[in-house]
Amino acid sequence: xxxxxxxxxxxxxxxxxxxxxxxxxxxxxxxxxxxxxxxxxxxxxxxxxxxxxxxxxxxxxxxxxxxxxxxxxxxxxxxxxxxxxxxxxxxxxxxxxxxxxxxxxxxxxxxxxxxxxxxxxxxxxxxxxxxxxxxxxxxxxxxxxxxxxxxxxxxxxxxxxxxxxxxxxxxxxxxxxxxxxxxxxxxxxxxxxxxxxxxxxxxxxxxxxxxxxxxxxxxxxxxxxxx
Numbered sequence: 001x002x003x004x005x006x007x008x009x010x011x012x013x014x015x016x017x018x019x020x021x022x023x024x025x026x027x028x029x030x031x032x033x034x035x036x037x038x039x040x041x042x043x044x045x046x047x048x049x050x051x052x053x054x055x056x057x058x059x060x061x062x063x064x065x066x067x068x069x070x071x072x073x074x075x076x077x078x079x080x081x082x083x084x085x086x087x088x089x090x091x092x093x094x095x096x097x098x099x100x101x102x103x104x105x106x107x108x109x110x111x112x113x114x115x116x117x118x119x120x121x122x123x124x125x126x127x128x129x130x131x132x133x134x135x136x137x138x139x140x141x142x143x144x145x146x147x148x149x150x151x152x153x154x155x156x157x158x159x160x161x162x163x164x165x166x167x168x169x170x171x172x173x174x175x176x177x178x179x180x181x182x183x184x185x186x187x188x189x190x191x192x193x194x195x196x197x198x199x200x201x202x203x204x205x206x207x208x209x210x211x212x213x214x215x216x217x218x219x220x221x222x223x224x225x226x227x
Contacts, residue, residue: 010189013180020176021197027090027172028159028205031097035158036151038098039105040140046110057106064103070164072096077168093165093172101158108150112143145217152209156202163198173197 045057064072073096080087087095116139124134144151166175173194181190 005189006186007189007193009184010180010186010193013184016176016180017173017193017197020171020173021201023090023170024159024162024172025201025204027093027097027162027165027170028155030094031101031158031162032155034094034098035101035105035155038102040109042102042106043109043113046106047113061103061106064100065107069096069100069161070167072100073164073168089165089168089170092168093162093170097158097162097165100161101154104154105151108147108154109143111150112147113139115146116142148209148213148217152206152213155209156205159201159205160198173201 042057042060045053046061048054048057073093076096076099077089077092080092120138120142121134124138129138162172163174165172166178169175177190177194181187184190
């Protein structure tokens with residue numbers, strides 16, 4: 001029995017593949033921005049002097065990191081519906097991905113905060129910098145710079161994990177592939193193309209984050225430090 005591949009029959013659906021890839025990037029972009037903000041706030045909350053705030057942030061991080069993403073998506077999707085709140089699959093997917101990546105971002109950012117030497121903060125206080133200036137210039141930006149490679153890797157993984165959003169009918173790349181293979185009966189060829197597209201999307205995101213790192217952290221560029 002010989003394997004006969006028919007890629008032309010699948011590649012005829014290239015507009016559908018491109019639309020799915022575009023939606024995948026859109027999901028990843030929104031979830032990355034909101035997740036980065038949410039995760040940074042959660043990391044700050046974990047270091048709060050209030051035991052209530054610190055405890056709530058810890059519970060959130062541990063609950064998300066120890067449950068599957070698919071279960072989290074279903075909880076958001078069906079939970080909102082049970083409350084009578086109807087949103088599109090795209091909005092639900094962004095919300096679930098944001099909650100998920102926010103927990104991982106919180107732990108990464110917490111490591112960055114803890115890596116800031118206490119002496120730098122005391123020196124800034126000695127220079128009479130305001131609390132806002134100290135937090136922005138001495139704590140937050142240096143912390144992001146230290147963990148930037150880990151953050152970008154996490155966001156790329158988020159894009160790849162968005163494939164499970166096909167389970168709630170979000171029209172991203174994997175969902176499009178499911179429709180195409182069921183219509184053409186060419187599952188193997190379809191998923192080979194999808195795998196290649198995911199590799200391309202990953203490279204595009206990594207290139208984008210590399211360029212962003214050059215803008216945000218020009219000192220690394222001068223020193224030749226990898227981003």
